[in-house]
Amino acid sequence: MSRIEGKIALVTGANRGIGRAFVEELLAAGIDKVYATARNPETLKDLVALGQGRVVPFALDVTNPKNIKDAAELDTNISVLINNAGIASFEGLIDAKNIDRAREEMETNYFGVLNMTRSFAPVLGANGGGTIVNIASIAAHVNFPILGSYSASKAAVHSLVQGVRAELASQGTLVVGVYPGPVDTSMSEKLPMDKASPKDVVRAILKGVEAGEEEIYPDPASLELHLGLLSDPNAVQKQVAEMLPE
Ligand SMILES: NC(=O)c1ccc[n+]([C@@H]2O[C@H](COP(=O)([O-])OP(=O)(O)OC[C@H]3O[C@@H](n4cnc5c(N)ncnc54)[C@H](OP(=O)(O)O)[C@@H]3O)[C@@H](O)[C@H]2O)c1
Numbered sequence: 001m002s003r004i005e006g007k008i009a010l011v012t013g014a015n016r017g018i019g020r021a022f023v024e025e026l027l028a029a030g031i032d033k034v035y036a037t038a039r040n041p042e043t044l045k046d047l048v049a050l051g052q053g054r055v056v057p058f059a060l061d062v063t064n065p066k067n068i069k070d071a072a073e074l075d076t077n078i079s080v081l082i083n084n085a086g087i088a089s090f091e092g093l094i095d096a097k098n099i100d101r102a103r104e105e106m107e108t109n110y111f112g113v114l115n116m117t118r119s120f121a122p123v124l125g126a127n128g129g130g131t132i133v134n135i136a137s138i139a140a141h142v143n144f145p146i147l148g149s150y151s152a153s154k155a156a157v158h159s160l161v162q163g164v165r166a167e168l169a170s171q172g173t174l175v176v177g178v179y180p181g182p183v184d185t186s187m188s189e190k191l192p193m194d195k196a197s198p199k200d201v202v203r204a205i206l207k208g209v210e211a212g213e214e215e216i217y218p219d220p221a222s223l224e225l226h227l228g229l230l231s232d233p234n235a236v237q238k239q240v241a242e243m244l245p246e
Pocket residue numbers: 012013014015016017018019038039040060061062063084085086087088108112135136137138179180181182183184185186187188
């Protein structure tokens with residue numbers, strides 16, 4: 001049975017970038033309803049129009065516990081959670097003026113995902129287990145110094161995914177870690193390299209979800225780095241170490 005068609009999903013950071021592509025591709029894949037959430041729901045108007053009744057906007061800042069509690073009480077039939085919202089500061093660990101942005105990255109990218117997952121686990125459990133898709137990054141597996149503190153926050157997400165997967169196995173939840181390379185969104189505009197399109201990346205992710213995959217490398221760059229890390233992790237680390245903060 002499909003994990004998407006006929007189901008009800010909630011997407012964080014749905015107003016732009018990869019999150020927006022998720023809403024569009026979930027609709028194309030036959031989702032019954034998708035709660036498109038954003039810090040400012042005004043930014044979701046065209047997605048709501050596109051959904052013709054299947055896209056429901058909701059205000060959700062993943063660093064706000066009250067927003068998260070309200071989101072988890074929205075609909076007892078939600079069975080697909082897409083933890084997509086994230087921020088990247090493009091600062092090094094030493095190069096940064098202070099650690100304020102590093103803390104913000106942890107609050108959004110790690111504690112946001114942790115709080116969302118803890119709040120939605122019982123909802124998904126009551127619906128036969130469901131699926132949690134966590135958008136980490138290939139930077140979860142090797143630190144990119146140009147994004148040093150971001151990489152650390154995504155490594156924390158990878159560890160979270162492993163722990164949550166173990167804890168929710170008994171309720172039948174598929175807990176997916178996604179490790180993209182550069183994707184063409186405003187987050188990556190400073191990266192001077194080829195980037196995958198958000199649409200292609202999301203299609204690859206949904207294909208992996210339907211196949212029940214727990215780890216997804218959804219674009220050519222992430223797959224190449226993944227294979228490199230399996231065969232020669234030190235060589236990959238040396239290669240990305242050349243990407244220093246400006
Ligand atoms: N682009 C890449 O190259 C790339 C590669 C690997 C992984 N990723 C990951 O993919 C995910 C999506 O990134 P993207 O490329 O689509 O970036 P993006 O275009 O910058 O979009 C980020 C989204 O996250 C939302 N967001 C940020 N902080 C939030 C918060 N506290 N609460 C709720 N929403 C929040 C933003 O909302 P606002 O509009 O309100 O700011 C926006 O919708 C992130 O987790 C990112 O780390 C991206």
